[in-house]
Amino acid sequence: MKIKKEKMLSLIDESRKTHVVYAPQKNGAVTNFKKVEDIKSIDLKTVRTATPAKEAVFPQTELIYKVESDKVHQADASKPAILFGVRPCDARGIQVLDNFFLARDRKDGGKQPFEDPYWKEKRDKTLIIAIACEKPLSTCACSSLGIHPASEAGSDILLVPEGDSYQLVVSTEKGKAFIEANKSMFEDGGDAKAAQEKVKKACESMMIFKLDTSKAGQYMKLYESPIWQKVSQGCISCGVCTFFCPTCHCFEMRDRKTGAVSCDRDKCWDSCHFTVYSLEASGHNPRPDVAARYRNKILDKYQYHMTLYGEIACTGCGRCSDLCPSGISLSETLKTLGGAL
Amino acid sequence: MMTEKTLAYFRKIVKEAIKSGKIAGFLGWREVADMPGKTRAFVATTPEEVDLLVFNSFSRENLSRLLGGKTFYIPELKKGQKFGVMVKGCDSRNLLANVAENKVDRDNLWVIGVKCPGTIDIDLVRSGLDSDIKNITDDGTTLHVEMLDGKKADLVKSDYYDPRCLRCPYTSALEVDELLPDDMPKKPTKNWEKWMESYLQKPFEERRAYIISQLSRCTMCFACRDACPGCYCNTNCIMDYPKLPEPYLQKGTSLASILTYHFIHYFHLSDRCTNCGECARACPESIPLNLITEQLGYMTKTTWDFEPGTSDKAKTPLALYKVEEVLGR
Numbered sequence: 090m091k092i093k094k095e096k097m098l099s100l101i102d103e104s105r106k107t108h109v110v111y112a113p114q115k116n117g118a119v120t121n122f123k124k125v126e127d128i129k130s131i132d133l134k135t136v137r138t139a140t141p142a143k144e145a146v147f148p149q150t151e152l153i154y155k156v157e158s159d160k161v162h163q164a165d166a167s168k169p170a171i172l173f174g175v176r177p178c179d180a181r182g183i184q185v186l187d188n189f190f191l192a193r194d195r196k197d198g199g200k201q202p203f204e205d206p207y208w209k210e211k212r213d214k215t216l217i218i219a220i221a222c223e224k225p226l227s228t229c230a231c232s233s234l235g236i237h238p239a240s241e242a243g244s245d246i247l248l249v250p251e252g253d254s255y256q257l258v259v260s261t262e263k264g265k266a267f268i269e270a271n272k273s274m275f276e277d278g279g280d281a282k283a284a285q286e287k288v289k290k291a292c293e294s295m296m297i298f299k300l301d302t303s304k305a306g307q308y309m310k311l312y313e314s315p316i317w318q319k320v321s322q323g324c325i326s327c328g329v330c331t332f333f334c335p336t337c338h339c340f341e342m343r344d345r346k347t348g349a350v351s352c353d354r355d356k357c358w359d360s361c362h363f364t365v366y367s368l369e370a371s372g373h374n375p376r377p378d379v380a381a382r383y384r385n386k387i388l389d390k391y392q393y394h395m396t397l398y399g400e401i402a403c404t405g406c407g408r409c410s411d412l413c414p415s416g417i418s419l420s421e422t423l424k425t426l427g428g429a430l
Numbered sequence: 431m432m433t434e435k436t437l438a439y440f441r442k443i444v445k446e447a448i449k450s451g452k453i454a455g456f457l458g459w460r461e462v463a464d465m466p467g468k469t470r471a472f473v474a475t476t477p478e479e480v481d482l483l484v485f486n487s488f489s490r491e492n493l494s495r496l497l498g499g500k501t502f503y504i505p506e507l508k509k510g511q512k513f514g515v516m517v518k519g520c521d522s523r524n525l526l527a528n529v530a531e532n533k534v535d536r537d538n539l540w541v542i543g544v545k546c547p548g549t550i551d552i553d554l555v556r557s558g559l560d561s562d563i564k565n566i567t568d569d570g571t572t573l574h575v576e577m578l579d580g581k582k583a584d585l586v587k588s589d590y591y592d593p594r595c596l597r598c599p600y601t602s603a604l605e606v607d608e609l610l611p612d613d614m615p616k617k618p619t620k621n622w623e624k625w626m627e628s629y630l631q632k633p634f635e636e637r638r639a640y641i642i643s644q645l646s647r648c649t650m651c652f653a654c655r656d657a658c659p660g661c662y663c664n665t666n667c668i669m670d671y672p673k674l675p676e677p678y679l680q681k682g683t684s685l686a687s688i689l690t691y692h693f694i695h696y697f698h699l700s701d702r703c704t705n706c707g708e709c710a711r712a713c714p715e716s717i718p719l720n721l722i723t724e725q726l727g728y729m730t731k732t733t734w735d736f737e738p739g740t741s742d743k744a745k746t747p748l749a750l751y752k753v754e755e756v757l758g759r
């Protein structure tokens with residue numbers, strides 16, 4: 090099945106009547122997912138947004154409830170949403186985050202009976218329309234992580250560019266229902282698998298950044314090693330590599346006073362790279378230095394998540410390396426760690 | 431970029447210093463194998479490691495931020511031993527400023543400076559290309575770029591300087607123990623004071639609206655604070671205080687919180703900011719924070735005739751008051 094590119098955009102425009110649509114849009118020198126007010130502002134040329142698409146399901150600051158003197162008001166339920174123009178690495182990121190936020194039996198034998206209702210609510214109501222990447226950035230490494238530039242993992246519908254149309258790969262019931270409801274816009278014909286393969290090959294042939302995943306799950310052996318000092322050299326604990334990572338999920342609750350007897354409770358992103366993240370009330374900090382915090386980040390992605398859910402919590406999007414103000418590359422880190430095993 | 435000769439000389443003196451035990455290690459830059467156009471901080475502790483040290487147009491990280499405050503890289507020193515560090519002009523000013531504020535013990539350092547030829551804004555280079563960079567080299571006047579799609583481009587280097595370098599008046603590192611020979615190409619300069627005067631002619635409302643429109647995408651990651659060599663409060667930073675009830679001092683991304691944070695950051699840096707540009711460089715959202723720092727620099731200079739980080743003794747104007755200031759009014 091396929092759809093003409095401009096028809097897809099008018100369908101998105103039409104959908105704004107029933108859905109909140111988030112899509113990449115230019116804002117100053119960067120492109121980020123923002124609510125679409127005008128489809129002309131959608132930017133599908135930029136390969137990777139600065140902030141990952143997780144923002145739409147896991148907002149950086151999310152109101153949970155309001156307190157007014159002795160009353161508590163739950164935040165309003167969210168509206169059905171479409172997350173449009175998501176790159177495969179970000180779509181996969183949202184799938185990885187399900188591990189953490191939803192109930193499941195874990196690989197280590199543990200049970201995870203609770204789910205985060207705020208994640209679940211938004212997740213269920215969000216339709217993810219991904220778009221395959223025709224070209225990579227220097228730090229793109231999705232193909233090292235079991236997905237690829239035209240992967241449908243994590244999306245409800247994947248658009249694969251082919252001439253003036255998109256071939257469609259529909260992976261979920263949610264995706265099917267959306268297509269069914271808008272049948273008249275789509276045409277039959279073409280070979281989605283072939284288009285997918287073509288875009289994948291072309292994009293992969295240009296990639297230069299490789300992440301060595303072969304040793305994932307073994308890094309615990311290096312826990313006490315001085316190697317972490319080496320790989321984290323120059324790190325300033327700024328947290329950019331975690332805030333902007335499509336699989337990072339730490340958050341904290343903040344109460345914000347809004348009046349004499351009222352406050353808002355917000356769920357806000359947090360980062361294990363922040364100095365105060367693990368600071369205890371006693372003054373003791375179990376991760377007192379940059380190396381300990383850097384180690385936690387790497388182990389969380391390439392060790393702990395493996396143990397708990399059997400998957401690496403990294404989609405190879407490349408942001409941690411690209412945006413790091415200290416030039417620290419994940420590829421280099423994994424190579425160095427691998428060499429020490 | 432240094433000439434082969436200077437690079438060899440630089441590595442030679444560092445190796446000698448390590449071998450003789452004069453220094454415990456040397457903090458400089460090295461290339462990042464898989465990220466073209468980037469370098470990272472690196473501490474060489476053996477003569478072999480010294481061969482990895484470089485200085486080129488991409489050596490942008492301000493190394494003085496690693497010498498004090500929240501990230502300590504100075505290892506334990508034996509009696510009489512020092513720790514070596516390489517500085518550009520801007521790095522040297524931040525170092526001096528921190529020495530003046532007793533945050534770094536200058537006696538522990540052996541500082542090698544360069545006459546900086548300016549650095550290249552690699553993101554600016556990348557933003558103008560159809561395909562991202564596979565490799566980039568610099569011959570002093572031209573950037574030779576090889577792109578991922580196999581195409582090549584030769585770019586005029588002067589179009590891609592980091593804006594902070596264009597305005598930088600102190601390319602030659604200040605008060606160092608050894609200044610490397612001046613054999614590098616000269617960078618162009620922008621008269622930013624003049625530019626600032628014309629910028630300030632714009633109506634206040636217009637400037638305010640612009641800066642707010644840019645700051646509104648701030649994620650409150652505080653990378654601009656962490657990158658700042660002058661921000662050394664460590665875990666005592668007010669933004670890290672866990673449970674402040676004040677409505678605006680919160681991690682959440684309301685515009686009020688964002689503006690409060692930036693106001694606090696730049697107020698604390700108002701007469702201390704050296705305009706090194708690290709905050710703007712670190713910002714993952716590419717927010718033009720330089721508009722704020724340049725204005726601070728301009729005001730500090732025109733109000734007090736003071737340039738932070740030009741001496742290891744001078745106290746910053748807001749840290750002092752003169753009796754006349756109080757009595758005179």
Ligand code: SF4
Binds near residue numbers: 323325327328416
């Ligand atoms: S982005 Fe770089 S400097 Fe910042 S915390 Fe991550 S590794 Fe450290």
Ligand code: SF4
Binds near residue numbers: 599
């Ligand atoms: S600001 Fe000045 S000293 Fe710093 S890199 Fe630019 S030209 Fe060199």
Ligand code: SF4
Binds near residue numbers: 703
């Ligand atoms: S305030 Fe900005 S320009 Fe000034 S020293 Fe800090 S990071 Fe550099």
Ligand code: SF4
Binds near residue numbers: 651712713714715716
């Ligand atoms: S680095 Fe940028 S996004 Fe992060 S807090 Fe500073 S201005 Fe905001």
